[in-house]
Amino acid sequence: MAVAAVHAGGIADHIHPEPQGFVRKYLFSIDHKIIGIQYLITAGVFLVLGGLLAELIRVQLMNANGGFMTPDTYNEVYSVHGSTMVWLVIIPMLTGGFGNFVFPLQIGARDVAFPWLNMLSFWLFPPAGLMLYGSFLMGAPAAGWTEYPPMSLQGQAGTSMWCAAIFLVGVSSTLTGINFLVTLLKMRAPGMTYTRMPLFCWAQFVTAPLLMIATTALGAALAALFIERQFGVPFFDPTKGGSPLLWQHMFWFYSHPAVYIMILPVFGIVSEVFPTFARKPIFGYKMIAFSSCSIAILGFMVWAHHMFTSGMAPFLQLPFMVLTMLIAIPTGIKIFSWVATLWGGKIHFSTAMLFAIGFIATFTLGGITGVFLAAVPFDLHAHGTYFIVAHLHYVLVGGSLMGIFSGIYFWYPKMTGRLMSEKLGKWSFWLFFIGFNGTFLPMHNMGLLGMPRRVAEYDPQFQTLNRIASSFSFVMTIAILLTIINVLYSIKKGKRAGHNPWNARTLEWQIPSPPHYYNFKHIPSVFANPYDFNEPLPYRGLEEELTDSPAPMGAH
Numbered sequence: 001m002a003v004a005a006v007h008a009g010g011i012a013d014h015i016h017p018e019p020q021g022f023v024r025k026y027l028f029s030i031d032h033k034i035i036g037i038q039y040l041i042t043a044g045v046f047l048v049l050g051g052l053l054a055e056l057i058r059v060q061l062m063n064a065n066g067g068f069m070t071p072d073t074y075n076e077v078y079s080v081h082g083s084t085m086v087w088l089v090i091i092p093m094l095t096g097g098f099g100n101f102v103f104p105l106q107i108g109a110r111d112v113a114f115p116w117l118n119m120l121s122f123w124l125f126p127p128a129g130l131m132l133y134g135s136f137l138m139g140a141p142a143a144g145w146t147e148y149p150p151m152s153l154q155g156q157a158g159t160s161m162w163c164a165a166i167f168l169v170g171v172s173s174t175l176t177g178i179n180f181l182v183t184l185l186k187m188r189a190p191g192m193t194y195t196r197m198p199l200f201c202w203a204q205f206v207t208a209p210l211l212m213i214a215t216t217a218l219g220a221a222l223a224a225l226f227i228e229r230q231f232g233v234p235f236f237d238p239t240k241g242g243s244p245l246l247w248q249h250m251f252w253f254y255s256h257p258a259v260y261i262m263i264l265p266v267f268g269i270v271s272e273v274f275p276t277f278a279r280k281p282i283f284g285y286k287m288i289a290f291s292s293c294s295i296a297i298l299g300f301m302v303w304a305h306h307m308f309t310s311g312m313a314p315f316l317q318l319p320f321m322v323l324t325m326l327i328a329i330p331t332g333i334k335i336f337s338w339v340a341t342l343w344g345g346k347i348h349f350s351t352a353m354l355f356a357i358g359f360i361a362t363f364t365l366g367g368i369t370g371v372f373l374a375a376v377p378f379d380l381h382a383h384g385t386y387f388i389v390a391h392l393h394y395v396l397v398g399g400s401l402m403g404i405f406s407g408i409y410f411w412y413p414k415m416t417g418r419l420m421s422e423k424l425g426k427w428s429f430w431l432f433f434i435g436f437n438g439t440f441l442p443m444h445n446m447g448l449l450g451m452p453r454r455v456a457e458y459d460p461q462f463q464t465l466n467r468i469a470s471s472f473s474f475v476m477t478i479a480i481l482l483t484i485i486n487v488l489y490s491i492k493k494g495k496r497a498g499h500n501p502w503n504a505r506t507l508e509w510q511i512p513s514p515p516h517y518y519n520f521k522h523i524p525s526v527f528a529n530p531y532d533f534n535e536p537l538p539y540r541g542l543e544e545e546l547t548d549s550p551a552p553m554g555a556h
């Protein structure tokens with residue numbers, strides 16, 4: 001089926017010579033693998049910075065009357081913290097980072113469709129980060145990562161810098177989306193039909209249109225806010241005829257799909273990790289793939305659940321509530337499929353697997369509080385409280401970040417040729433799991449008791465819960481540092497991994513670690529999906545990949 005059509009997509013079978021010199025090889029590289037690692041390292045640096053800001057928040061909240069920093073500084077700190085984690089850590093790691101490194105290998109391609117565009121996407125990202133942090137010098141944004149007008153209109157000069165920085169990240173995301181979509185449509189190896197693609201590829205396939213479509217709404221909103229702040233054109237200021245609600249619509253039309261940009265790739269990561277370490281075929285391959293599609297489509301129809309308290313017409317609340325609740329169905333299907341994959345498997349509790357199992361536990365809890373929040377009567381009480389903070393961290397930290405950590409432990413050997421320390425990894429996992437739950441579980445209680453979010457001081461009745469949260473947050477920080485130390489330590493000191501340390505079945509594991517810059521000497525052909533552990537590998541044409549035979553070099 002479709003073999004010829006897929007091949008006709010333009011996989012040239014000769015290989016361009018490898019660029020020489022540090023600058024072309026590692027700095028301005030057009031190799032998807034190097035670009036992927038560049039994204040991961042840069043986002044890793046921002047994880048440390050964003051984590052530092054988080055700890056400043058938790059130190060401030062140790063005492064009911066704050067005292068560690070002024071309320072104004074506190075506003076800047078949590079605004080830059082949230083913006084960092086969403087736009088400079090989670091999205092770049094999952095799309096630019098893992099997406100770039102892993103999926104072209106998994107579909108048997110030599111690179112992405114537009115390598116130069118890929119380089120541009122990456123190089124928009126570090127300047128954006130510098131601009132966001134540079135904004136501290138001129139008064140950082142202070143209205144939260146959501147920057148609602150009118151507050152954001154009154155914000156200090158750095159708010160305009162925030163607009164420009166996030167705009168750059170947005171352009172980068174859009175370009176990455178286009179690049180990935182074309183690559184997945186056109187550059188699959190012969191025989192790699194849609195239903196033979198690894199589930200991580202499916203995850204990127206569904207995320208790419210979200211990156212392309214949703215991000216444009218954000219770009220328009222940011223441009224409007226920037227223009228209003230700098231040139232006074234009244235888009236959002238109600239005293240001049242603008243509409244603050246317009247911002248909320250545009251922002252959430254992007255940011256609800258964006259939460260799926262931050263979780264669908266993670267669904268892809270764990271869908272590779274579970275079968276590999278349970279040594280069982282994935283349960284419900286098609287259900288997992290297609291439920292991602294329905295999540296992506298539904299994800300565009302629910303944005304106003306963030307606006308139930310913004311003065312929405314009552315007849316609109318019901319459809320937004322029901323559509324939001326519907327998302328729980330495809331999400332539940334996935335969770336069921338993963339648990340069924342684990343059921344009865346010979347489970348190997350590697351660190352990657354522990355993080356993936358931890359992900360199911362915490363993400364499910366976050367999904368459940370999401371369904372609570374979808375119910376308008378509940379949301380009217382919980383909106384703007386710490387219950388939201390609890391929900392969003394269960395899905396974004398317990399969900400996305402745990403998935404990212406699982407992916408790091410899983411693919412590090414492919415990226416570097418070395419294994420990470422399992423001992424350090426397990427310490428990191430358990431401290432993470434305990435520290436995470438200890439930090440964010442109490443926030444459900446705070447929220448239900450009425451503690452508002454985004455406050456620098458609070459009613460003394462919440463102090464004990466806040467002290468618990470702050471104390472456990474230090475445990476979580478240590479856990480994250482342990483993994484960062486592990487990453488750095490294992491580059492030189494890690495055990496040699498060989499080409500396939502986990503005995504995994506997708507294509508990237510059938511070639512050397514790290515792969516040659518050209519990925520495959522010969523493009524393989526594929527005759528089944530990779531997950532059937534009882535069958536031989538479903539590939540032809542890989543015989544020479546692990547030998548010393550030269551690759552077929554061609555001129556341009």
Ligand code: HEM
Pocket residue numbers: 146259260262263305306324325327328331366367368369370371373374375379382383384388391392395396399400
């Ligand atoms: C079953 C799935 C989910 C449902 C039904 C759901 C529902 C909701 C609702 C109704 C809100 C608005 C609450 C309010 O502000 O009053 C909300 C907030 C939020 N959700 Fe979810 N959610 C789900 C999954 C997710 C996932 C997977 C993510 C990210 C990976 C996510 C991230 C967020 C964030 C970041 C916010 C807070 C935004 C803010 O105001 O700062 N949610 N969710």
Ligand SMILES: [Cu+2]
Pocket residue numbers: 255256259302303305306
């Ligand atoms: Cu939402």
